Every structure is written in structure tokens, then in C-alpha cells.
Amino acid sequence: MSLSRRVFLKNSSLLSLFAGFGVPWSVIATEIEKVKTGASAANESVIRYVKSTCAHCVNFCGINIKLENNIIRSIYPDEARAEFYNHGICPKGVSGSFNTYNPYRIKTPLKRTNPKKGLDQDPGWVEISWDEAFDTITKKLQRIREDDPRKFVWQHGHGKYLIGDKFPKAFTAAFGTPNLVHRTTSCEAARHVADEITWGYHGFLPDINECNYLLNFGANYFEGEQFARWLDHTVTDAKERGMKVVVVEPRLSNSAAKANEWIPVRPGKDILLLLGMARILIQENWIDREFLTQYTNAPNLVDTNGEFLRDKDGQALVWDQVTQQAVAFSSGRIKPELAGRFTHNQKEYSTAFQVFADSLNTLNDKDIAEEAGVPAATIRRLTEELAKQAQIGATVVRNGQTLRYRPVAIHTFRGLAAKQYGVQNWRAGLIVQMLLGSIDAVGGLNLHSVHKKPGYMEPAEAEYPPTRVDLQESIFFPHATHNVAQQVAKTILEPKKYGLPYTPEMQIFYATNRPFSTTDSKEQFKSLEKTYNVVIDIVMSETAEMADIVLPDLTYLESWHLSPTRYTPATKHTAIRQPVTNVFNLPHDGFSIIWELASRLGLRDQYIEQINKKWGLKKNPLKTGRDYSAKEVVENLWLEKTKGKEFSYAVEHGFSGKHLSENDTYLKGVEAKFKGAGKPKMQFYAESMLGTLFNIKETVKQHDIKNIDLDDYQVSLSPLPLRVHSMPVPHRNKDKYPFYIITYKRMNRTQSGNTAMNPLLNALGPEADENFVLINEQTAIELKLKEKDKVQIETRVGSVEGRVKLTQCIRPDTLAVSYHYGQQSLGMPDYARKGIWINSILESHSDLVSGMDSFNDSVCRLKKV
Numbered sequence: 096m097s098l099s100r101r102v103f104l105k106n107s108s109l110l111s112l113f114a115g116f117g118v119p120w121s122v123i124a125t126e127i128e129k130v131k132t133g134a135s136a137a138n139e140s141v142i143r144y145v146k147s148t149c150a151h152c153v154n155f156c157g158i159n160i161k162l163e164n165n166i167i168r169s170i171y172p173d174e175a176r177a178e179f180y181n182h183g184i185c186p187k188g189v190s191g192s193f194n195t196y197n198p199y200r201i202k203t204p205l206k207r208t209n210p211k212k213g214l215d216q217d218p219g220w221v222e223i224s225w226d227e228a229f230d231t232i233t234k235k236l237q238r239i240r241e242d243d244p245r246k247f248v249w250q251h252g253h254g255k256y257l258i259g260d261k262f263p264k265a266f267t268a269a270f271g272t273p274n275l276v277h278r279t280t281s282c283e284a285a286r287h288v289a290d291e292i293t294w295g296y297h298g299f300l301p302d303i304n305e306c307n308y309l310l311n312f313g314a315n316y317f318e319g320e321q322f323a324r325w326l327d328h329t330v331t332d333a334k335e336r337g338m339k340v341v342v343v344e345p346r347l348s349n350s351a352a353k354a355n356e357w358i359p360v361r362p363g364k365d366i367l368l369l370l371g372m373a374r375i376l377i378q379e380n381w382i383d384r385e386f387l388t389q390y391t392n393a394p395n396l397v398d399t400n401g402e403f404l405r406d407k408d409g410q411a412l413v414w415d416q417v418t419q420q421a422v423a424f425s426s427g428r429i430k431p432e433l434a435g436r437f438t439h440n441q442k443e444y445s446t447a448f449q450v451f452a453d454s455l456n457t458l459n460d461k462d463i464a465e466e467a468g469v470p471a472a473t474i475r476r477l478t479e480e481l482a483k484q485a486q487i488g489a490t491v492v493r494n495g496q497t498l499r500y501r502p503v504a505i506h507t508f509r510g511l512a513a514k515q516y517g518v519q520n521w522r523a524g525l526i527v528q529m530l531l532g533s534i535d536a537v538g539g540l541n542l543h544s545v546h547k548k549p550g551y552m553e554p555a556e557a558e559y560p561p562t563r564v565d566l567q568e569s570i571f572f573p574h575a576t577h578n579v580a581q582q583v584a585k586t587i588l589e590p591k592k593y594g595l596p597y598t599p600e601m602q603i604f605y606a607t608n609r610p611f612s613t614t615d616s617k618e619q620f621k622s623l624e625k626t627y628n629v630v631i632d633i634v635m636s637e638t639a640e641m642a643d644i645v646l647p648d649l650t651y652l653e654s655w656h657l658s659p660t661r662y663t664p665a666t667k668h669t670a671i672r673q674p675v676t677n678v679f680n681l682p683h684d685g686f687s688i689i690w691e692l693a694s695r696l697g698l699r700d701q702y703i704e705q706i707n708k709k710w711g712l713k714k715n716p717l718k719t720g721r722d723y724s725a726k727e728v729v730e731n732l733w734l735e736k737t738k739g740k741e742f743s744y745a746v747e748h749g750f751s752g753k754h755l756s757e758n759d760t761y762l763k764g765v766e767a768k769f770k771g772a773g774k775p776k777m778q779f780y781a782e783s784m785l786g787t788l789f790n791i792k793e794t795v796k797q798h799d800i801k802n803i804d805l806d807d808y809q810v811s812l813s814p815l816p817l818r819v820h821s822m823p824v825p826h827r828n829k830d831k832y833p834f835y836i837i838t839y840k841r842m843n844r845t846q847s848g849n850t851a852m853n854p855l856l857n858a859l860g861p862e863a864d865e866n867f868v869l870i871n872e873q874t875a876i877e878l879k880l881k882e883k884d885k886v887q888i889e890t891r892v893g894s895v896e897g898r899v900k901l902t903q904c905i906r907p908d909t910l911a912v913s914y915h916y917g918q919q920s921l922g923m924p925d926y927a928r929k930g931i932w933i934n935s936i937l938e939s940h941s942d943l944v945s946g947m948d949s950f951n952d953s954v955c956r957l958k959k960v
């Protein structure tokens with residue numbers, strides 16, 4: 096560290112001299128220009144620029160790094176990428192070098208000497224050599240592998256994006272454990288699973304460039320940047336051309352502040368708003384009948400048990416308007432009825448659409464308005480606007496192709512997802528868009544890889560006993576396909592409760608602060624006392640403090656990788672990340688750590704074979720029998736992905752982009768997969784979830800499982816979103832807890848805390864230095880609270896203290912505390928350990944369908960201290 100700082104000072108001496116003597120900036124600028132062009136003989140600085148990709152957060156913006164004598168001077172956006180995705184970069188990206196030049200980085204492997212683990216314990220770290228570290232870890236892994244490889248658990252979070260999840264997946268496959276666990280259930284998994292159940296894959300973006308009306312349920316793209324900052328600038332441009340933006344969110348986020356309208360919904364009650372809108376759309380006949388009958392299963396006949404009427408081949412039947420019979424929708428001559436009740440073989444059936452319409456009739460405007468906290472007149476007006484702007488039936492010609500035109504989209508990120516009933520919440524959003532026919536239409540909601548995995552639309556097997564420690568796809572979380580991050584700790588603490596046939600003994604955490612970033616965090620930490628832990632991180636996170644061995648890592652500015660990327664509806668690209676420095680001369684990064692472990696375990700060739708398989712390397716496979724550096728592997732991956740584009744192009748430009756045709760953007764999705772007779776259909780009505788429920792009931796009987804509450808599963812696995820889904824567990828016990836509490840992200844911070852040590856991001860002033868309890872001004876007056884008063888927030892699982900910030904920008908019944916603060920690690924400097932550890936008091940009630948963690952469902956009381 097001291098060495099690099101000396102070098103840094105030497106090379107910046109010219110500029111600091113000028114600045115110190117009050118030389119005007121114009122003179123400094125001229126000097127800089129000389130330095131740039133190499134014209135200053137006195138200071139033989141060599142300036143160069145390197146194109147790479149930011150991996151400070153999950154957006155992977157293109158960057159252009161300016162180096163002076165190999166020291167990072169500045170990080171700029173890579174202007175060439177603007178055409179494809181990111182315009183500009185954010186404050187974290189700009190100041191990313193401060194995380195790399197951070198003196199508090201881990202610089203050598205560490206070994207714990209205090210066997211007692213806990214956030215209040217001094218681990219008694221001693222420095223060890225890399226060789227000793229690898230030797231110790233390999234011996235542990237070897238023993239476990241001989242005994243039962245499943246007892247080894249690999250967990251990653253941000254690590255997935257640093258080297259891609261295919262290397263860890265290849266390693267765990269070669270090792271023989273099913274237990275690789277990523278973080279998506281603490282992120283947005285419910286949204287993905289709702290998509291999967293409905294249309295067979297996950298991922299969507301509003302088609303902003305063509306959209307005229309964006310109804311956004313709390314996707315906060317102006318603070319929690321998404322899709323490589325594509326959304327924020329595209330929304331800004333679209334607003335200038337007249338697109339209306341309505342943000343539904345309990346707190347006036349930056350995105351709501353920049354919208355045309357803010358609807359401060361009561362936390363968790365958005366689903367009522369969506370159901371209320373659906374009700375009006377149906378009552379007023381503002382629906383796209385053609386879309387509903389041709390692309391979705393809304394016309395399917397449903398019996399009184401909620402199941403589809405099927406023929407002997409298992410084909411679901413519809414009611415044909417022409418022949419007045421129940422038939423499979425197998426030919427274009429058949430005209431399915433969308434609504435109505437019909438008799439077939441003396442039994443009564445309703446169409447799925449009718450079942451939904453009937454369920455909505457149990458709601459009324461007044462109740463919805465009261466429960467959601469949004470006036471009935473507002474809900475009606477928004478629905479009218481949405482229906483009018485949708486231009487149901489319209490088409491548009493683009494490049495000679497006639498396309499469906501519905502320039503309205505409903506969007507969300509964690510706003511609807513980070514909840515106990517997250518799947519049902521987003522299902523409601525999808526259903527409203529099916530009613531409008533805006534899915535995959537020009538200007539509507541653009542879907543990603545439609546029907547790529549048809550199995551997602553089938554009933555889940557709901558296995559028992561579970562294969563995996565996180566209980567993914569088991570009877571406990573039948574449709575969880577993105578791992579169940581927060582469950583690992585719970586299963587480790589009580590393996591028998593879940594029928595896990597083995598007890599995990601060792602975990603490797605690669606770039607994740609898992610227990611800190613999930614709800615009910617303190618409980619999560621207890622599980623780390625039970626296992627032997629290796630943590631690979633760049634700083635001493637809270638998880639690292641619970642490790643037996645800590646391994647340092649190179650940062651994203653110091654390492655090679657084929658970068659993950661973010662697509663947009665009309666573009667995609669392949670990008671690389673390349674190192675520009677190695678501040679502490681570290682010999683290893685995540686990639687080479689895995690390589691070394693595989694080699695020492697005698698698994699290298701199996702690992703290589705798995706890499707070829709997971710990455711699908713056909714033309715450029717890695718060869719067995721030899722070692723590869725990260726750079727060599729990145730070259731192979733680049734060649735495979737770009738179909739042979741020179742690697743020197745990647746090194747020079749950092750990426751290669753592509754514009755998609757109208758055909759790719761609009762005609763390969765629902766048009767190709769679902770439209771018309773004889774095709775599978777989007778699940779307007781998710782009958783598959785009843786199949787899942789049936790499988791669960793059978794398994795419960797067969798294994799006599801006691802700790803499954805079938806009533807809870809019945810509610811969660813409902814084929815349609817219902818009013819009960821606006822009542823997560825804590826809301827049902829609200830009497831003694833008058834406030835809802837929600838969390839949110841902030842522009843100047845990343846996730847659970849490595850930005851807490853970035854001096855630029857951590858010294859922006861009292862506003863940004865720590866988090867606070869955001870409270871409505873009126874509520875504060877009633878509670879006799881003044882700005883900055885110290886308060887205690889208490890939920891049913893714990894309490895924290897913090898200072899209030901009075902604002903008009905939040906509902907009177909809601910408190911908000913941001914994520915990213917409240918660091919506890921003794922390995923961090925005092926200045927980084929500030930603010931409220933909000934996850935330590937949030938209740939954990941995972942979504943039983945997807946495994947999603949419940950970040951925004953808790954209720955609390957507040958008192959002055």
C-alpha cells in the first residue's frame with residue numbers, strides 16, 4: 096500500500112504544486128493537455144486509456160479508464176457504448192478506483208485463531224501464506240468429498256458477476272455437490288418466477304423508445320440503476336417527447352420525483368390497485384379480446400375445483416362459438432369464447448377469464464381505495480388513461496412489417512417482488528398487461544427469451560427429501576429456480592426439520608455478504624458458527640469476520656473476465672473486463688483460486704470439461720491436461736461468443752455491439768411461441784400451480800410431513816392473484832405496530848457495504864454519510880419528534896436506533912430506512928461503521944412459491960430515545 100501511495104504522490108506532484116500555489120485552472124488545464132499529448136518534457140507522464148467494463152454493481156456499464164504512468168486517474172463512460180446501452184456512468188463507477196486503492200483491502204490470506212465465532216468476537220487473525228491457505232482448504236475439501244460431497248456449500252453474490260457463475264458451477268459439478276447458492280431470492284427472484292410460470296422464461300423491459308405511458312411500481316432506476324443505466328436515460332428522453340410516467344410507491348423515490356405523477360400506495364397493497372384496475376378494464380370492456388383468446392389460456396374451461404376441462408389426451412378445452420361445444424383449440428376454424436359459463440356433460444364450467452372476473456366482483460372500489468390508500472377516483476382515472484393510451488387493436492408498420500401497437504407498459508423491479516407474495520404481485524401486473532394486450536407489442540412490455548424453458552409452466556415436482564441445502568424446487572419452495580439464498584442458514588441450523596439427509600460442514604463464500612444482506616440477519620449469522628467457512632472478498636465484510644480462512648481477491652479493475660452484459664429491447668453486445676493495475680501485487684483472483692483448488696483436489700480435467708459444458712464451448716473449447724490463465728480463458732470465451740472476432744478487437748474496444756431487427760425484437764417472442772391455434776398459451780390462469788399443490792399434498796401424506804401448513808401453500812399457489820396476497824404475515828398482526836417499514840437503495844452506495852470505505856462516496860456530507868429513519872413531517876409533529884431526534888424502531892424480531900429525517904415525501908403510516916449502512920465488522924475502520932443495520936430487524940417470511948425473501952413486509956413501532 097505505502098509503495099503505491101508514494102508512486103501516486105510522485106506522479107501527481109505537478110498538479111498538486113499548481114493547485115497549492117493557487118494557479119488558475121486554465122493554466123492547469125493547459126498543463127494537463129501537455130501531459131496528455133506527452134508534450135511536457137519535465138514530467139514524462141505516459142497517459143493511456145483502456146476500455147473495460149464496470150463491475151462495481153450489476154449494471155456492467157462500459158468504461159474508459161484513464162491511466163497516468165499506470166495509475167488510474169479517472170474513469171469515464173465509454174462513449175462508444177451509448178448507442179447500445181449505457182450513457183454515462185454513476186458516482187460509484189466514477190470513483191471505483193477508490194475501492195481498488197482502498198488501504199483497508201485484504202492483502203494476504205488470513206487464518207482465524209479464536210475458535211469462537213460471532214460478530215462480537217475478535218477472530219484473532221494471523222497472516223498465512225497462499226500455500227498454507229490452499230493446503231488447509233484442500234485438505235478440508237478432500238475429507239468432505241470422500242465422506243459426502245453434498246456437505247460442501249458454495250455461496251456467491253456479486254461473485255457471480257465478477258467471473259460469471261459458470262466457473263463456480265463447473266467447480267461444484269466436478270466436486271459433486273448440488274449446493275451452489277446465488278442471491279436472487281434476496282434480490283428479485285419473485286419477479287422471475289412469476290414470469291416463468293406465466294410465459295416460460297424470465298426477464299422483461301418496457302419498450303421505452305416506443306412507449307407513451309409507463310406505470311412503474313417502484314422500480315427506482317434513478318437511484319438503484321438498472322440495465323446499465325439504459326432505463327434512466329431512455330425514460331428521460333421519452334418523457335421529453337411526451338411519454339407520461341406514473342410511479343406507484345410508498346416513498347417519493349428519485350424516480351417518483353422525476354415522474355409526472357406519484358401514487359403513494361400503502362406498502363404491499365399494490366396488488367389491490369392492480370386488481371382494482373383489472374376490474375374496471377373488464378367492466379368497461381377495455382380489453383384486448385383478440386390477445387386474450389389467441390395468446391393466453393384465458394378462454395380455457397375451468398371446473399368447480401379450479402382445474403381445466405381436458406380431453407383424453409390431456410388437451411385443455413375451450414368453448415367454440417361456432418359449434419357451441421367444448422373442444423381443443425387445435426385449428427383456426429375454432430373461435431374460443433373468452434367469457435361465460437357453459438355446460439358440458441351435465442357439468443358447469445366457466446372460462447378462466449370468467450373465473451378471474453368473478454373473483455374481482457368480490458372486491459369493491461371503496462374497499463380497494465381504503466386498503467391501498469389510493470382514492471377510488473385516482474384508480475379509475477389511471478385505468479382510463481392506461482386503456483386510452485393502449486390503443487387496443489392498433490397496429491403499426493415498421494420496416495415493412497405490420498406489428499401490434501400498444502404503447503403502454505407496467506414495470507417493476509423489487510417494488511413488487513421483494514415480498515412474501517412477490518410472485519402473485521407481479522402475476523397481477525402481467526395479467527393487467529394481458530388484458531391490455533401490451534405484452535411484446537411495440538411500446539409495450541418486451542419479454543426476454545419467451546418459452547425458452549416450457550417446463551417452468553408445468554406443475555413443480557416438489558421433491559422430498561430435498562436434494563439441496565437451500566430447498567430449491569423441494570416441497571418447501573416448489574417453483575424456486577433461482578436458489579433460496581436466505582434458506583441455507585435456516586437449514587444448517589435445523590437440517591432435520593426439513594428432512595435434509597446430510598448436514599453441511601463447510602462453506603465457501605465468494606463475494607457475498609450473505610447473512611448481512613438477508614432479512615432477520617442476526618439469525619443468519621448463527622449458522623456460520625456451525626460450519627467451516629472460507630470467505631473470498633476484497634474487504635473484511637461481516638461474513639469475512641465469521642470465516643476460518645479469508646482469501647483476498649483482485650478487484651474488477653485488476654482482473655480479466657468476459658463481462659456479463661445487459662441487453663435492451665433493440666440491442667445486445669459482448670464485452671470484456673481487463674485489468675489496468677494490481678495495487679497490492681496479489682497473485683490470485685476468484686478465477687485462479689478456483690483453478691488452484693480444482694488442481695490440488697486432482698479435479699482439474701473434470702473441471703475443464705465442466706467449463707466447456709457450462710459455457711457451451713463448441714468451436715473454442717479448453718483443452719484438458721494443461722492450465723489456463725484468466726486471460727487465455729477470456730479469449731476463448733470471446734471467440735466463441737462473437738463467432739471468431741479477433742481478440743485484439745476486444746482489448747482495444749472492450750466490447751462488440753449489435754442492433755436487433757424488428758423481427759428479433761417483436762416477432763420472436765409471444766407472436767412466435769403462443770399465437771393462434773395448436774400453440775401453447777401464456778398462463779393467464781396458472782393452473783400449473785394447482786398441480787404443484789396436488790403434488791405437495793401427496794408428498795405430505797406419503798412421508799407424513801408435519802411442519803408443512805397446507806393452508807399457507809394453498810394461498811401462495813393460487814392460480815390467480817387475490818386480495819389475500821396483499822396481507823403478508825406481519826400485516827395480519829399490525830395492532831401493536833402502527834407503522835409499515837420499507838427499505839430502498841441509494842445512488843451513492845452499493846449493496847451491503849463495500850462503498851462504506853470509499854472516501855469519495857463516504858464523505859458526501861451528512862445526508863449521504865449514513866442512513867436515517869425517513870418519516871412523514873405530520874407524523875413526526877404528532878409524535879413530537881424534531882429533525883435528527885434519536886429514535887428506536889422495534890419490530891417483532893428486534894430493535895435498532897437511528898435519527899429521524901422529516902419529509903413530506905413518504906406516506907404518514909410508513910417509515911423508510913435505506914440499505915447499505917450499519918456495518919458491524921471489526922475489520923472495517925470506524926468511519927465505515929455508521930448508520931442503521933436495517934436487515935437485523937426485518938421479519939423473514941419467504942414466498943413459498945419462489946423462495947423470495949420478504950424485505951418490505953415488516954411493521955414496527957417507533958419511540959424517541
Ligand SMILES: Nc1nc2c(c(=O)[nH]1)N[C@H]1C(S)=C(S)[C@@H](COP(=O)(O)OP(=O)(O)OC[C@H]3O[C@@H](n4cnc5c(=O)[nH]c(N)nc54)[C@H](O)[C@@H]3O)O[C@H]1N2
Nearest residue numbers: 252282606607608609612631632636648838846847849914
Ligand atoms: N434491506 C435491504 N436488503 C437488501 C436489499 C435492499 O434493497 N434492502 N437489496 C438486496 C439485493 S437487490 C441484493 S442483490 C443483495 C446483495 O447481497 P450480497 O450478494 O450479499 O451482496 P453484497 O452485500 O454487495 O456483498 C458482496 C460482497 O462482495 C464483496 N466484493 C465486492 N467486490 C469484490 C471483488 O472484486 N471480489 C470479491 N471477492 N469480493 C468483492 C463486497 O465487499 C461484499 O462483501 O442484498 C439484498 N438485501
Ligand SMILES: Nc1nc2c(c(=O)[nH]1)N[C@H]1C(S)=C(S)[C@@H](COP(=O)(O)OP(=O)(O)OC[C@H]3O[C@@H](n4cnc5c(=O)[nH]c(N)nc54)[C@H](O)[C@@H]3O)O[C@H]1N2
Nearest residue numbers: 313314315319320362363508509510839840842845846951
Ligand atoms: N446505487 C445502486 N444501484 C443499484 C444497486 C445498489 O446497490 N446501489 N443494486 C442493484 C441491484 S442488485 C438491484 S436488484 C437493483 C434494484 O433496483 P430497485 O428494485 O429499483 O431498487 P430497490 O431500492 O431495491 O427497491 C425499489 C423501491 O421499492 C420501493 N418499495 C418498497 N416497498 C414497496 C411497496 O410495497 N410497493 C412499491 N410499489 N414499492 C415499494 C422502495 O421505496 C424502493 O424505492 O438495483 C441495482 N442498482
Ligand code: SF4
Nearest residue numbers: 149152155156185188
Ligand atoms: S451503474 Fe453500476 S456498473 Fe454502471 S457505472 Fe455505476 S457502479 Fe458501475
Ligand SMILES: [Mo]
Nearest residue numbers: 153281282283
Ligand atoms: Mo439485487
